Amino acid sequence: MKRAAALIGALLVSANPVLAQEPKPDSPAPDAPKPEAPRSDAERLRDLERQVEEQQRKIDALRKDEKPAPPPGAKEAKPGEDEDKLSLGYDEGFVLKGRLNGAAYEIRPVARVQLDYRAFPHAALNDAFPHTVPQDEFLMRRAAVGFIGKFDVFAFDLEADTVRPTTILPVVNFWLEWRAYKEVRLRFGHYKVPWDLEDSQTSDNYLDMVERPMVVGSNACVAPDFRPGVEVWGSISTGLFQYWLSCTNQSDSNAVPSGDPLTSVRFETNVSGFGLGIGGIWDNKSGIQNSFPGMTPGQYQFFAPVSVRGWTQRYVADACFYQGPFFARAEIVYASQERWRVLADHSNGTGLVTQGAVFTAGFLFWGPKRGPSRSPLAAPFKDWELFNLDIEKKKNARNVGAEIVFRAEWVRIDDTHGGRQGQGAVAARPSTAANADKVKGNDCKAVEVGLNLFPIENVRFMFNYVHLRIGDQSRAERPHQRFADELLFRAQLEF
Numbered sequence: 001m002k003r004a005a006a007l008i009g010a011l012l013v014s015a016n017p018v019l020a021q022e023p024k025p026d027s028p029a030p031d032a033p034k035p036e037a038p039r040s041d042a043e044r045l046r047d048l049e050r051q052v053e054e055q056q057r058k059i060d061a062l063r064k065d066e067k068p069a070p071p072p073g074a075k076e077a078k079p080g081e082d083e084d085k086l087s088l089g090y091d092e093g094f095v096l097k098g099r100l101n102g103a104a105y106e107i108r109p110v111a112r113v114q115l116d117y118r119a120f121p122h123a124a125l126n127d128a129f130p131h132t133v134p135q136d137e138f139l140m141r142r143a144a145v146g147f148i149g150k151f152d153v154f155a156f157d158l159e160a161d162t163v164r165p166t167t168i169l170p171v172v173n174f175w176l177e178w179r180a181y182k183e184v185r186l187r188f189g190h191y192k193v194p195w196d197l198e199d200s201q202t203s204d205n206y207l208d209m210v211e212r213p214m215v216v217g218s219n220a221c222v223a224p225d226f227r228p229g230v231e232v233w234g235s236i237s238t239g240l241f242q243y244w245l246s247c248t249n250q251s252d253s254n255a256v257p258s259g260d261p262l263t264s265v266r267f268e269t270n271v272s273g274f275g276l277g278i279g280g281i282w283d284n285k286s287g288i289q290n291s292f293p294g295m296t297p298g299q300y301q302f303f304a305p306v307s308v309r310g311w312t313q314r315y316v317a318d319a320c321f322y323q324g325p326f327f328a329r330a331e332i333v334y335a336s337q338e339r340w341r342v343l344a345d346h347s348n349g350t351g352l353v354t355q356g357a358v359f360t361a362g363f364l365f366w367g368p369k370r371g372p373s374r375s376p377l378a379a380p381f382k383d384w385e386l387f388n389l390d391i392e393k394k395k396n397a398r399n400v401g402a403e404i405v406f407r408a409e410w411v412r413i414d415d416t417h418g419g420r421q422g423q424g425a426v427a428a429r430p431s432t433a434a435n436a437d438k439v440k441g442n443d444c445k446a447v448e449v450g451l452n453l454f455p456i457e458n459v460r461f462m463f464n465y466v467h468l469r470i471g472d473q474s475r476a477e478r479p480h481q482r483f484a485d486e487l488l489f490r491a492q493l494e495f
Contacts, residue, residue, distance in 0.1 A: 120298060146173070153179060174189050193248055206396050210464045229249060231247075296484075303413045303441070308337040324390070336351060409446050410444070448465065
């Protein structure tokens with residue numbers, strides 16, 4: 001028994017080296033990769049959550065039309081590596097687009113030139129008012145150049161007009177605007193005072209007639225035109241309701257004639273081509289200033305300004321309708337001006353009232369069917385059709401085609417009833433003097449026919465025939481004759 005146990009022990013000792021050298025059947029080779037340790041459920045859950053977060057970032061970036069943000073821990077791109085490339089193209093005008101520090105920007109050059117000719121076929125020397133004789137003339141009505149654009153939530157319009165008469169820089173639109181929300185926008189700078197349809201809401205690039213209505217006048221009568229100031233405006237439900245609130249200087253200069261600003265407000269609604277608007281302007285003139293003048297469409301003055309001081313109030317109601325090739329617009333205007341202590345004895349003069357109305361209608365009878373904007377290089381008269389109801393007259397925008405326009409308007413400037421009737425024991429008589437106790441008013445009625453040709457979007461030719469009746473024949477274009485005619489022409493290039 002002892003001999004058997006010794007033999008078994010000797011055999012085990014001799015087998016140990018062999019067992020140590022030969023691998024076990026189920027063990028990996030020495031150079032094989034080691035298998036990963038089993039992962040816990042928590043680790044697998046964290047990996048899945050990271051993948052879900054990465055996919056969500058890509059989805060959000062696609063919705064915002066932006067490049068996806070790099071994943072956490074990724075190497076940051078160098079400045080300029082991830083920016084959109086600068087591009088130059090044409091989209092209703094030449095435009096330069098790009099991105100700067102992740103913010104999109106856009107710059108557009110703009111320019112316009114208007115060459116006019118005015119003719120007064122029946123004008124003759126007026127012995128009573130020789131300085132008022134209208135003269136046939138060629139003139140450059142406007143010549144502006146500048147840039148418009150936007151950067152992120154800001155927009156700007158910087159334009160200068162070399163022929164604009166002004167006491168400061170010859171600028172027109174020169175403003176900066178914050179427009180993060182369409183419901184509330186803030187504008188600061190030099191802009192057209194918001195008030196009425198024909199002046200503040202219609203660019204002079206897209207007028208229906210050569211000049212605006214007589215009672216509006218764009219700083220030649222009731223409308224105040226461009227002023228430096230600040231404006232808040234906005235739109236709700238895509239034009240269903242729009243509003244403007246503005247405070248500006250009373251005059252277009254750096255010198256403030258009064259501590260009171262010119263405050264204006266306008267409300268407007270547009271539904272299916274139909275629009276309604278109302279507006280008001282209030283300012284208190286502390287020093288003696290000129291009243292509104294009276295000017296015909298050919299810019300002949302039939303009422304010279306008189307002295308005013310105190311409150312000036314202006315009110316307007318307007319309407320418009322655009323449907324296919326047809327359009328119609330109308331305005332009614334009322335304004336009153338106080339004449340506080342403007343007489344020679346420093347007493348009050350009779351107040352002044354300016355009122356008027358205008359109706360304009362037109363028909364785009366020849367042109368291409370409605371569609372996308374045409375290139376400025378498109379051939380004139382290409383694909384034009386006569387009397388097609390698919391032709392579209394665009395509101396305050398470029399048009400292509402030929403149209404006929406009709407306008408009837410009226411304006412009257414006169415003193416209010418019940419005012420002062422004289423100084424001391426001397427009865428007042430109506431006078432045209434600037435410091436008259438009772439103002440000798442005047443009125444003008446006009447019927448106009450216009451023919452407009454837009455061979456391409458950027459070019460227009462306009463012809464107006466104007467027939468006038470001036471109330472006071474002594475201040476008419478021809479002495480002893482209330483009636484007069486005016487011929488107005490315009491050639492315009494803008495982009």
